[in-house]
Amino acid sequence: MVMDVKKNFHQTHSKVAVITGANAGIGFTLAERLLKANHKIRLCLACRNYDKGQAAAKALKESSPDVDIWVVLLDTSSVESVYAASKAIKERYDHIDYLYLNAGMMKVTGVDWHYFWKGLFSSRVFFMFTTGEGLLKQEDNVTNDGLQNVFQTNVFGHYVLIKELEDVLGNLSGKPDGTSQLIWTSSSASLEHKFDIEDFQHKKGNDPYSSSKFAMDVISVGLNSRMNKFNIFSHAVCPGLVMTNLTYGILPQWFWTLSLPLLWLLRFFVPSMTSTTDNGSEALLWLSQQNPSALDPQSKFLSEVSVLNKPFVATKQMNIDPDKAERLMQELDRLDLSLRARYKK
Numbered sequence: 001m002v003m004d005v006k007k008n009f010h011q012t013h014s015k016v017a018v019i020t021g022a023n024a025g026i027g028f029t030l031a032e033r034l035l036k037a038n039h040k041i042r043l044c045l046a047c048r049n050y051d052k053g054q055a056a057a058k059a060l061k062e063s064s065p066d067v068d069i070w071v072v073l074l075d076t077s078s079v080e081s082v083y084a085a086s087k088a089i090k091e092r093y094d095h096i097d098y099l100y101l102n103a104g105m106m107k108v109t110g111v112d113w114h115y116f117w118k119g120l121f122s123s124r125v126f127f128m129f130t131t132g133e134g135l136l137k138q139e140d141n142v143t144n145d146g147l148q149n150v151f152q153t154n155v156f157g158h159y160v161l162i163k164e165l166e167d168v169l170g171n172l173s174g175k176p177d178g179t180s181q182l183i184w185t186s187s188s189a190s191l192e193h194k195f196d197i198e199d200f201q202h203k204k205g206n207d208p209y210s211s212s213k214f215a216m217d218v219i220s221v222g223l224n225s226r227m228n229k230f231n232i233f234s235h236a237v238c239p240g241l242v243m244t245n246l247t248y249g250i251l252p253q254w255f256w257t258l259s260l261p262l263l264w265l266l267r268f269f270v271p272s273m274t275s276t277t278d279n280g281s282e283a284l285l286w287l288s289q290q291n292p293s294a295l296d297p298q299s300k301f302l303s304e305v306s307v308l309n310k311p312f313v314a315t316k317q318m319n320i321d322p323d324k325a326e327r328l329m330q331e332l333d334r335l336d337l338s339l340r341a342r343y344k345k
């Protein structure tokens with residue numbers, strides 16, 4: 001009897017997920033949940049601090065000792081680090097199924113409490129709790145590459161990473177039916193009016209975080225136009241307001257803990273009050289279980305939560321002009337080329 005041993009790529013291949021900023025917060029919980037959903041998945045934790053990455057890998061292995069977890073050093077605020085990490089990733093994997101572009105930061109120097117109290121009793125109260133607009137005083141600095149830190153960390157480092165990993169993505173990996181998903185941890189703080197294509201690094205503005213998150217959404221749409229033909233699909237997610245080191249950098253942990261009952265009450269009106277990393281990672285996990293070619297490239301996926309703390313995924317149309325997206329990507333391509341020339345890459 002002749003057995004048909006010819007199986008397609010999807011039947012034989014263990015899925016590979018690369019997660020940036022995987023040592024803490026939403027990225028770490030996502031790693032835990034991906035493993036729980038598929039114990040055969042191969043995980044790459046791309047972290048800027050090797051010890052923190054190893055500690056995360058150790059914690060993940062405690063519940064699943066036989067899993068394939070690997071830590072790679074990646075600092076998205078340095079292009080040289082992105083080049084080195086991409087090289088190491090390509091040496092280890094010949095195809096990536098899920099590339100989670102999750103690492104992110106914001107530097108908050110204060111909260112505008114006057115604006116908060118005024119907003120609390122106005123019609124913009126729900127918008128204020130969803131986006132945080134106008135409440136946070138932020139600062140930014142310039143990286144060693146000469147770019148705005150928030151822009152480079154949240155957006156450009158990830159853009160360069162995608163370009164560097166192109167030949168292990170989709171059918172560009174040489175697997176005719178290989179598919180890849182690029183999944184951005186964006187935010188409901190992504191606000192179009194905070195973004196200016198003439199100042200895409202946000203050198204002049206006072207809300208680098210919102211600008212960076214909107215740039216992410218624009219790029220995600222642009223990547224779909226450029227890359228869907230190679231079975232590479234990009235989607236953006238809003239995790240909601242989640243208690244992590246990012247929020248503890250805004251107000252101390254004890255304050256958030258005391259505010260939890262209020263945040264839970266707010267869920268009656270604002271389902272983005274996800275609070276926990278489990279709830280916040282819902283849409284990120286959900287996307288990994290979808291057929292990406294069936295998803296609308298203009299949809300944003302929101303982790304939301306019911307009053308009874310049950311997470312669910314909602315969608316929102318972004319209506320981003322693909323020409324505008326292409327224009328931004330061309331700007332980033334130029335910046336990328338100039339840095340490659342500087343580092344002789």
Ligand SMILES: NC(=O)C1=CN([C@@H]2O[C@H](COP(=O)(O)OP(=O)(O)OC[C@H]3O[C@@H](n4cnc5c(N)ncnc54)[C@H](OP(=O)(O)O)[C@@H]3O)[C@@H](O)[C@H]2O)C=CC1
Pocket residue numbers: 020021022023024025026027046047048049052074075076077102103104105153185186187188238239240241242243244245246247
């Ligand atoms: N928390 C929230 O309410 C929301 C968060 N988000 C987004 O979710 C994502 C994850 O954040 P969250 O889990 O909340 O916060 P955390 O601070 O817990 O996690 C952020 C992760 O990103 C890493 N990181 C920061 N800068 C860099 C860098 N230059 N290179 C590589 N890694 C870096 C951090 O590493 P290290 O531990 O070394 O600092 C950490 O692993 C971010 O993109 C954030 O903007 C979006 C909406 C709401």
Ligand SMILES: CC(C)CCC[C@@H](C)[C@H]1CC[C@H]2C3=C(CC[C@]12C)[C@@]1(C)CCC(=O)[C@@H](C)[C@@H]1CC3
Pocket residue numbers: 111116128129130131132133135136186187188189240241250251259262263
């Ligand atoms: C709950 C307390 C009694 C009052 C807290 C007031 C503000 C500090 C928060 C209200 C809405 C929050 C918010 C964010 C930060 C903290 C607040 C401004 C984010 C901007 C954090 C990062 C994100 O990506 C957004 C989705 C958050 C939106 C809401």
